[in-house]
Amino acid sequence: MTSGRSTRRTLRQQCSLRRLKDFDRTVALAEMDSEASKFFPVERALSKRKGKHDVNEFLCLWEGYSPEDASWTPYVTEDVAQSFEEPPPPTSRIIMDHVAKFCRVINKLLRMGSSKGFIGRLEFRHDIYKHLFRNNFSLHKTDFNDRYFKEGWDQSYRMFSCTAAGILIVFPIEIQLYIAWLGGGRFYFHNGEFYKKKKCPVEMMKITITKRNNTIDIPLKQRKQKRKLKRKVRKHMYRKQKAHTTHRSFI
Structure with a gap:
């Protein structure tokens, strides 16, 4: 009798463990979905550094956010890392x-x-x-x-x-x-x-x-051009000054 009860208990424990594992798996999947929803599109990676455990971290400009919200993150796609090393041609x-x-x-x-x-x-x-x-x-x-x-x-x-x-x-x-x-x-x-x-x-x-x-x-050619230009400027200034003096004399 005792052996039958013990086997029933073990079967119940195994069933409960399986249910717990299934529950933990669903919770983990839900957390992964929530984490995936927290990922934001990257406009451009500004810099790169070595973080913990020699993991590359990128300073990212987030699309739709100001530069003040830029932050370091190791979680970037291969496209972002590739565009940082070999940026696409700008306009x-x-x-x-x-x-x-x-x-x-x-x-x-x-x-x-x-x-x-x-x-x-x-x-x-x-x-x-x-x-x-x-x-x-x-x-x-x-x-x-x-x-x-x-x-x-x-x-x-x-x-x-x-x-x-x-x-x-x-x-x-x-x-x-x-x-x-x-x-x-x-x-x-x-x-x-x-x-x-x-x-x-x-x-x-x-x-x-x-x-x-x-x-x-x-x-020599440029010297002559420069002298001609100076003469033109002097003539223009002289005529302008003369016209101004004659106008004042009439007043």
Whole structure:
């Protein structure tokens, strides 16, 4: 009798264990579905780092959210990781805008006058840099595409009567890409409470250049054109001043 009761108990325990396992499985599936619903589409990955257990983590811009909501996560799809390593080609308008910012900073560094090395910083999307220069961070003259960088972007001259004094870039140009966390540290007041502002990740570029002075003679043809232009300006100013004086005399 005892053996029959014990077998019945074991059968009941096994049935209850199976029910518990089935229940746990359904709960786990439900949790997985809820976790999957928490995944958000990624607009673009900004940076990559090594996290715990040497797992790659990506700093992601979430689609439909502000840059202040960007966060690090290891849970990205293969498409996001692949697009970070080999970004898709952006539109030519975006590339031209970033190239214009780059050239403005170079022109500002050239106008500083000295031939020593100078450092410039600007906001520059890293995926556009990878599209333009791949992963090359020591740029030579041949690395700049003539389609985007117009002739003369790497020099600045001042013209005098017979000569022109200028400053040229000595290649290579050293580039460093990094993420700067701007903002934050301050608070804002809302609904009777203070809240801390979030820091915003910004893709930055550091440019280090070396310059050299250069002096060349102005060609004779350009000298004559410059003299003609000066004469025209003087005649125009003289006529304008004369007309102004005659008008005052009539008054």
